[in-house]
Amino acid sequence: MGTGRLTGGYGKTPGHGLGEETHIRRVAAALVDFTPVRTRRTFEEAVAQIAEQIAAGALRPGDQLPPERTLAKQMEISRPTVREALRVLAEAGVVEVRPGAAGGAFVTSEFVPREVLRRAAVRLEEVSGVLEARRLLEPRVAQLAALHGSEADFAALQATIDRQREIAGAPERFVDGEDRYMTLDVQFHLQIARATGNATVVELMRSLLGRLEIARDMAAHVPASIERSLAIHQETLDAIRAGDMARVETAMDVHLAQLEGTWEKESGRPLVREVPDFLRSRPGRK
Numbered sequence: 630m631g632t633g634r635l636t637g638g639y640g641k642t643p644g645h646g647l648g649e650e651t652h653i654r655r656v657a658a659a660l661v662d663f664t665p666v667r668t669r670r671t672f673e674e675a676v677a678q679i680a681e682q683i684a685a686g687a688l689r690p691g692d693q694l695p696p697e698r699t700l701a702k703q704m705e706i707s708r709p710t711v712r713e714a715l716r717v718l719a720e721a722g723v724v725e726v727r728p729g730a731a732g733g734a735f736v737t738s739e740f741v742p743r744e745v746l747r748r749a750a751v752r753l754e755e756v757s758g759v760l761e762a763r764r765l766l767e768p769r770v771a772q773l774a775a776l777h778g779s780e781a782d783f784a785a786l787q788a789t790i791d792r793q794r795e796i797a798g799a800p801e802r803f804v805d806g807e808d809r810y811m812t813l814d815v816q817f818h819l820q821i822a823r824a825t826g827n828a829t830v831v832e833l834m835r836s837l838l839g840r841l842e843i844a845r846d847m848a849a850h851v852p853a854s855i856e857r858s859l860a861i862h863q864e865t866l867d868a869i870r871a872g873d874m875a876r877v878e879t880a881m882d883v884h885l886a887q888l889e890g891t892w893e894k895e896s897g898r899p900l901v902r903e904v905p906d907f908l909r910s911r912p913g914r915k
């Protein structure tokens with residue numbers, strides 16, 4: 630089987646990725662060329678790159694892919710995007726993602742179904758559904774937080790913004806920082822939900838944010854947008870703190886419009902449906 634070009638236990642065929650650990654061919658990252666993703670279709674290209682390495686035979690059944698972190702570094706994308714790409718490939722039966730210390734992503738098939746890329750596209754379309762759902766929920770969540778939030782809640786929100794600002798201030802470490810920046814963004818939005826004092830609201834927001842990993846990646850992928858992102862987070866918090874419901878709604882409107890705009894620009898896809906007027910902020914309305 631093996632040509633010996635890659636590292637590991639060639640000569641022993643690991644049966645469909647279930648071979649003993651010692652037989653697993655750990656593919657040396659340097660020998661499989663993943664290149665920085667330069668197109669705007671970050672997620673789709675990540676899926677395509679991994680699929681191509683398998684179709685070309687550089688990665689074979691039983692092989693363990695380089696760790697998530699390495700893939701993210703090589704393709705210059707975030708780890709959530711790598712995770713999503715692997716998830717799509719796993720759903721198509723091309724790789725298997727095993728949890729645990731000895732886990733990782735393993736190639737399970739040398740055949741890459743053509744539908745893999747279509748699946749990636751479908752996964753992307755879900756994002757605009759989630760963005761629409763945020764329009765339904767999040768402005769009200771933020772207003773409820775303004776009503777019920779404590780000083781401790783507001784201080785926690787400010788601390789999250791401050792940490793994001795620190796990361797944004799060190800662009801040379803952006804690939805590393807990007808991941809933390811996005812984690813903090815999720816934290817910020819969950820903290821707003823927590824400030825409502827309503828556990829159901831927190832669960833709803835957690836579920837929505839969990840489905841947005843790809844979109845978040847795109848939103849944070851262009852460093853220039855980080856400044857805008859920081860500014861709108863600060864304005865959102867200031868409005869909540871001031872207890873000004875109209876201002877909270879406007880801030881949330883701008884915030885979500887930013888996400889939608891970035892999404893359209895970065896994914897090269899329009900939202901599935903346009904945001905109707907009644908979901909946009911009407912300044913002055915209380």
Ligand SMILES: [Zn+2]
Pocket residue numbers: 814817818862884
């Ligand atoms: Zn945000």
